[in-house]
Every structure is written in structure tokens, then in C-alpha cells.
Amino acid sequence: MKIVVPVKRVPDPATTIRVLPDGSGIATDNVKFVINPFDEIAIEEGLRLKEKHGGEVALISVGQTNWQEQLRTGLAMGADRAILIKNEQALDTFAIARVIAKVVEDEKPDLVMIGKQAIDDDSNQIGQMIAELLGWPQATFASKVEIANGKCTVVREADGGLQTIAFQLPAVITTDLRLNEPRYASLPGIMKARKKPLKELAVDSLGVDLTPKLKIRTMSAPPKREAGRKVASVEELVAVLHTEAKVI
Amino acid sequence: MGDVLVFAEHNGGHFPKTTLIAVNAGLEMARKRGGQAIAVVTGDNASGPAAEIAKYGVSKVIVLEDPRLANDLADAAAQALAGLAKSVNAETILTTATALGKDLMPRLAAKLNAPMASEIIAINDDGTMIRPMYAGNVLATIELEGPVRVVTVRGTAFDAAKPGDTVAPVEKVTPELDPAGLKMEFVAFNAIKSDRPQLTEARIVVSGGRGLKSGENFKTVLEPLVDEMGAAMGASRAAVDAGFVPNDLQVGQTGKVVAPELYVAVGISGAIQHLAGMKDSKTIVAINKDEEAPIFGVADFGLVADLFKAVPEMVEELKKVKH
Numbered sequence: 001m002k003i004v005v006p007v008k009r010v011p012d013p014a015t016t017i018r019v020l021p022d023g024s025g026i027a028t029d030n031v032k033f034v035i036n037p038f039d040e041i042a043i044e045e046g047l048r049l050k051e052k053h054g055g056e057v058a059l060i061s062v063g064q065t066n067w068q069e070q071l072r073t074g075l076a077m078g079a080d081r082a083i084l085i086k087n088e089q090a091l092d093t094f095a096i097a098r099v100i101a102k103v104v105e106d107e108k109p110d111l112v113m114i115g116k117q118a119i120d121d122d123s124n125q126i127g128q129m130i131a132e133l134l135g136w137p138q139a140t141f142a143s144k145v146e147i148a149n150g151k152c153t154v155v156r157e158a159d160g161g162l163q164t165i166a167f168q169l170p171a172v173i174t175t176d177l178r179l180n181e182p183r184y185a186s187l188p189g190i191m192k193a194r195k196k197p198l199k200e201l202a203v204d205s206l207g208v209d210l211t212p213k214l215k216i217r218t219m220s221a222p223p224k225r226e227a228g229r230k231v232a233s234v235e236e237l238v239a240v241l242h243t244e245a246k247v248i
Numbered sequence: 249m250g251d252v253l254v255f256a257e258h259n260g261g262h263f264p265k266t267t268l269i270a271v272n273a274g275l276e277m278a279r280k281r282g283g284q285a286i287a288v289v290t291g292d293n294a295s296g297p298a299a300e301i302a303k304y305g306v307s308k309v310i311v312l313e314d315p316r317l318a319n320d321l322a323d324a325a326a327q328a329l330a331g332l333a334k335s336v337n338a339e340t341i342l343t344t345a346t347a348l349g350k351d352l353m354p355r356l357a358a359k360l361n362a363p364m365a366s367e368i369i370a371i372n373d374d375g376t377m378i379r380p381m382y383a384g385n386v387l388a389t390i391e392l393e394g395p396v397r398v399v400t401v402r403g404t405a406f407d408a409a410k411p412g413d414t415v416a417p418v419e420k421v422t423p424e425l426d427p428a429g430l431k432m433e434f435v436a437f438n439a440i441k442s443d444r445p446q447l448t449e450a451r452i453v454v455s456g457g458r459g460l461k462s463g464e465n466f467k468t469v470l471e472p473l474v475d476e477m478g479a480a481m482g483a484s485r486a487a488v489d490a491g492f493v494p495n496d497l498q499v500g501q502t503g504k505v506v507a508p509e510l511y512v513a514v515g516i517s518g519a520i521q522h523l524a525g526m527k528d529s530k531t532i533v534a535i536n537k538d539e540e541a542p543i544f545g546v547a548d549f550g551l552v553a554d555l556f557k558a559v560p561e562m563v564e565e566l567k568k569v570k571h
Contacts, residue, residue: 013521017385026386038502093354094363117502119521121381123366124345128322128354137431138322140351143495153435157495159347160259160446161439165321167432177488177502178495213363213393217376219386225527228548230539234558237533237551238565245531245548247452247510248477248569 001055001147002109003046005079006100006130008036009063009070010120023218035070038115040077041175044182045145046113047078053147056080058107062087062099068198075193076185082196087203092214093121097129102206104134109170111152116141116174127174137167141176250283253333254306255343255352257320258289258297265449266344268408271304273401274342275409277371281339286310287416290328290423292318298418303411310336312423319434320348324425326355331424333360333396345400346448357398364398365390367505369405383501383524403448404507404528440496447497450480452510453529455499456492457484457522459515459536459555463492469559470514476563482506482526484516500525515555518543535559 011017012032020027035043046057059074059082061067071082085099104112112131117124131138139145139154143162146153153166157176185193203210231237241248254274257267271287278285284307289298292315302309312328329352333341341356343349345367357364369387370378376391377399392399447453454477456470466487474481482499483492499506501524511529516522518534518541526532527546534547537554544550551558 011382013383014519016520017382019386026382092363094357097358119383119501122383122501123364124350125354125357125364125366128351129358131322132326132355132358135429138351138355139432140322141347157347158437160496161437163319163437164435165432166435171431176495177485177498178491213397214365215391215393217389217391219381219388222380222384222387225546227545228532228550230544230550230552234551234553234561234565237549238562238569240549241510241531241533242569245510247531248566 001049001053001111002107003049003055003057003111003113004060004104004107004109005039005042005046005057005074006060006112006114006126007039007043007070007074008061008118009033009067010036010118013037013119019219019221023220025219033070035073036115036118038117038175040182041177041179042113042115043074043077043079044180045175048180049111049147058083058109060100060103061085062091062096062203064088071198072193073185075196075198076189077183078189080196082198084198084200085203085206086200089210090212091210092212093123093125094129094214095208095210095212097126097133098208099203099206100126101130101133102208104130111169112172114172114174116176127172131172137171139165139171140174142173143176143178145173145179250278250281251336251338252278252281252283252285252340252342253336253338254285254287255329255341255349256287256289256301257343257346257348258291261297263297263301264446265408266346266403268304269403269406270342270344270401271301271306272409273371273406275305276406277340277342280371280373281375283339284308286336286338288312288329288332290317290320290325295420302416302418304409305412306416308416309418311418311420313420314423314425316425316430317423320352321432321434322352322355323432324430325352326359327425327429328423329356330359332421339395340397340399342399342401344403349400353398353400360396360398362394362396362398363392365392366400367402368399369402383520384527385520402505404505440494444474445480447480447482447499447504447506450508452477452479453482453499453506453508454479454512454514455482455484455516456487456514457516458486458490460487460492466492469556472563473559476566484519484522513543513547514559516543517541518546
């Protein structure tokens with residue numbers, strides 16, 4: 001089984017994000033970058049499927065040279081090879097989906113496994129868009145994946161419960177929190193990762209229309225919520241909720 | 249010109265509050281774009297629900313009825329909605345960012361070759377929109393170009409539509425479904441049964457975090473407080489991660505976003521990703537034994553205490569207030 005996992009480089013989720021004074025973006029100095037946590041879950045699931053069914057796990061990123069760091073981390077977790085589509089321009093989600101879909105068409109995997117949402121732009125779009133562009137079935141927000149005889153059954157996190165759907169491969173699956181707990185890269189894994197193939201391609205060489213149709217005009221910080229006060233006891237808490245906030 | 253197609257999600261004929269929010273946001277979008285808001289109801293039996301949503305101020309309701317649309321599978325629903333969007337020449341296709349909205353709308357956008365904005369919180373008069381990024385730490389003003397665009401709205405940012413005196417006409421349209429594009433098969437839906445209010449609809453939300461220490465403690469310690477307050481129960485990502493409660497209860501950047509009148513955070517430290525899901529609540533209460541916990545930075549009323557003592561005490565105090 002061949003599995004492709006698109007990987008995004010994002011600020012560490014514990015980082016406090018600051019908007020640049022001119023509203024053109026966020027401050028990135030002293031910000032640590034990591035693999036998008038949901039993509040990490042996708043890599044882990046890919047590795048588990050490979051361990052069970054054989055095959056390979058290939059990573060794809062659309063980004064700048066320094067995205068190699070996150071791809072090497074994914075290789076150290078156990079992925080077999082990586083492709084970095086080098087891009088310097090501002091792309092919107094749909095353009096990124098088109099780029100990834102183009103590479104997936106060439107790679108012809110059985111499965112694309114991707115995080116449900118990148119924790120920087122919080123769009124939650126790419127997996128679904130890739131599925132449509134390829135004409136493949138999609139299973140978003142997966143919490144359980146089973147594959148037998150080319151048929152895939154996925155349990156999904158839906159509103160009010162769990163939905164189970166099934167389809168033939170190839171398909172796109174987007175990963176949710178409870179699917180698995182990603183492994184850490186081991187030291188031998190890190191050593192091995194240095195020698196694994198990491199191919200670079202120029203985004204312009206793919207012949208994909210990159211014109212963004214979603215444009216960010218400006219960014220700003222949201223109004224800050226002021227901290228209130230501490231209360232001394234449960235009795236006082238209930239009293240202020242009753243008489244002051246009037247919510248109970 | 250500027251017409252808005254609102255996807256009216258329903259649950260076996262019942263419209264959740266999130267759908268009424270979508271209708272209201274659709275009405276606002278249509279007003280600002282000089283067009284009409286049209287609701288679309290899909291399913292194997294969509295006529296009954298269509299008559300209901302017709303009371304909420306839209307200009308028209310379109311019914312797409314087909315057994316293959318029964319379970320809201322993304323490939324079938326995207327096909328049907330894309331065909332309709334083209335035939336009515338809609339400028340915006342809009343719904344609320346529920347689990348279904350998030351699943352379906354990006355696929356629809358790709359099918360229509362249209363850009364998409366996720367979880368917008370405001371529609372500006374100049375056609376731009378505002379959406380949060382980076383767990384709500386950034387508000388981006390964005391624009392979508394092209395004759396067609398797809399939008400999901402954040403449920404907490406718009407009011408629910410109210411029924412009016414007029415009833416919009418209901419029109420039945422045969423959905424265009426190419427069988428070759430229908431590759432997903434519905435197997436089962438296991439509903440989480442609860443008599444409590446829905447997280448996204450409740451006036452009061454009581455959430456527990458890792459401080460609860462176990463799923464058992466959610467039941468024996470937190471639930472009595474939840475029920476005494478008539479609240480919905482929520483949880484932090486850490487509590488879901490630890491397997492204490494189902495993911496459906498998760499409040500935060502990667503779970504549900506809520507803004508009730510009262511939000512009570514119990515044993516929740518207040519990680520950035522949790523704050524993203526609740527910081528727009530009207531009144532916030534935090535109970536945590538760590539006085540340095542970031543949750544106190546957004547709480548109107550903070551109580552530094554051992555939750556295993558404070559929560560049962562609070563249940564008793566609330567009973568007194570009631571009587």
C-alpha cells in the first residue's frame with residue numbers, strides 16, 4: 001500500500017502569536033516551528049498501515065527550503081521519502097490543494113492521509129479539496145481506519161456521535177485527535193532520516209494555476225479580554241453569579 | 249446578482265440552532281451583496297423540513313430530494329449543491345461550520361472552482377469578511393475573488409434567524425447526481441445519547457479538564473454540577489486526549505467553539521487552544537487549584553481551590569440559591 005501524507009510547517013501550538021504592527025503577517029522571530037500536530041497523526045497512521053499491509057509512506061510539502069526540517073522529522077518518524085514543492089509566493093488553500101493533487105496524480109498512491117486542519121490558518125479545507133480534485137471518496141475527522149481487500153472503513157467524529165462510512169481505495173482521509181498517538185522520532189530514526197531521499201521540485205514546473213482567489217488584506221489582534229477577579233470561596237462565587245452577573 | 253444559497257442542515261427534519269444561524273448570516277450576506285437568500289434542504293425526505301425553514305425570512309426554499317442524499321455524504325451532497333448553485337447562478341454558498349459544514353463545503357468549493365473562507369465572524373459592507381486564524385489570536389480581513397465563492401460562518405458570531413409572518417415559496421428541483429461520482433457508502437451512525445442541552449445551543453456550559461483526573465470523575469464530580477445548572481457539558485482537548493470523554497464534547501480550536509452566557513471551566517489550565525473555543529463567552533468562571541493557570545487571565549470570576557472539594561460544595565450552594 002502506498003500512502004502519501006501532505007505535511008505543513010506551523011508555529012508550535014504553545015507559541016503566543018503576535019501580529020506585526022503593519023498588519024502584514026505574524027512575527028516569526030523566536031518562533032519554533034513544528035509539523036502541524038494533525039499531520040503528525042496522519043504520518044503515524046500511515047506508518048501503522050504500512051507496518052500492517054506493507055508498502056511505503058511518502059511525505060509532500062509545499063513551502064520554502066526551511067520546510068526540509070519538518071520533512072526530515074517525518075522521515076525520522078519512519079516515512080520512506082519526501083518531496084518538497086518549493087514555493088516562495090503566497091498561495092491560498094485551493095492553490096495548495098491543486099498543487100498537492102497534481103503531485104498525487106503523478107504518485108498514484110492508494111491513500112492520501114492528511115491532518116484535518118492546520119493549526120495556523122485553521123481552514124480545514126485541503127483534504128476535502130484534494131478528494132474532489134481527484135474524484136476520490138473522502139473521510140474527514142477520522143478516529144478509526146480499517147482496510148481489508150482494498151476496502152476502507154472509517155469511523156468519523158461527527159456532531160452528536162460517530163459516523164461510519166466505507167469506500168474502495170484510493171481515497172483521502174483527514175485525521176482527528178483520537179485516531180492515534182504519534183510516535184517520537186528515535187535516535188536511529190534520526191540518523192537514518194539523513195540518508196532518506198528528499199526530492200525538491202519547483203512549484204512552477206507543475207503547470208498548476210497558482211493565482212490566489214482568497215486574499216488576506218490585513219491582520220490584526222483581537223480585542224483582549226480583561227481578567228476579572230478572584231473570589232475567596234464557593235459561597236462568594238455563587239453569590240456573585242446570582243446577584244452581580246445575574247446568570248444563575 | 250449577489251444571491252446567496254444557504255445550505256440548511258437538518259437532523260431528520262429538525263433544524264438545529266446552527267442552521268438558523270446560517271440562515272441569518274445568509275440574509276445578512278444577501279442584503280450586503282444586493283441579492284436574495286435562498287435556502288436549500290437536501291435528503292431523502294426534505295419536503296417537510298423545507299416547509300419549516302420557509303418561515304425564517306428567506307426568499308425561496310429549494311428542495312433537493314433523492315434517496316442518495318439521505319446521509320449527507322460529501323461526494324453526493326457536493327454534486328447536488330454544485331449543480332444547483334450553477335443553475336440558480338448563486339454568488340455565495342454558505343452554511344455554518346458544523347462537522348457537516350466543514351466536511352462538505354471545501355469539496356463543494358473545489359467542484360465549483362471557487363475560493364472558500366472558513367468560519368467567518370463578520371461580513372463587511374465592502375464585501376470583505378473577517379475570520380480568526382492562529383487559534384483566534386489573529387483576525388484576518390479577507391476577500392474572495394471570482395463569480396462564485398463558498399463560506400462557512402462561525403456559529404457564535406451570528407444570531408439565529410427568527411420566524412416571521414411570511415412563508416417563502418418552496419420549489420422542488422431534481423438533483424443532478426452522476427452515479428460514477430458516488431463512491432462513499434454510509435454504514436452506521438452511533439449517536440451519543442444525552443438529555444442535556446447541545447454544547448452549541450446551551451445558555452450555560454460547564455467544562456472539565458485534565459484536573460478531573462478520570463472519566464469516572466467526570467461522572468461523579470462534574471456531572472452533578474452540570475445537571476444542577478441545567479448546562480451542557482464540555483471538555484478540554486487534554487481531557488479528550490486522555491480518553492476521559494468523547495471528542496464530541498471538546499471545546500477549543502480543534503473542537504467546538506461556544507459562547508454561552510456562562511462558561512464554567514473546572515480543572516482546565518487554559519491552553520491557547522482551549523481559550524480559542526470559549527473566550528467569547530459572556531461570563532467566564534474558572535475553578536483551578538493552580539493560581540498561575542492561564543485560564544484566570546480570561547476569567548471574570550476565579551476560584552483557586554481543589555475542584556474535588558469546591559465542585560460538590562458549589563452544587564449545594566446552588567441548591568440554596570434556587571430555594
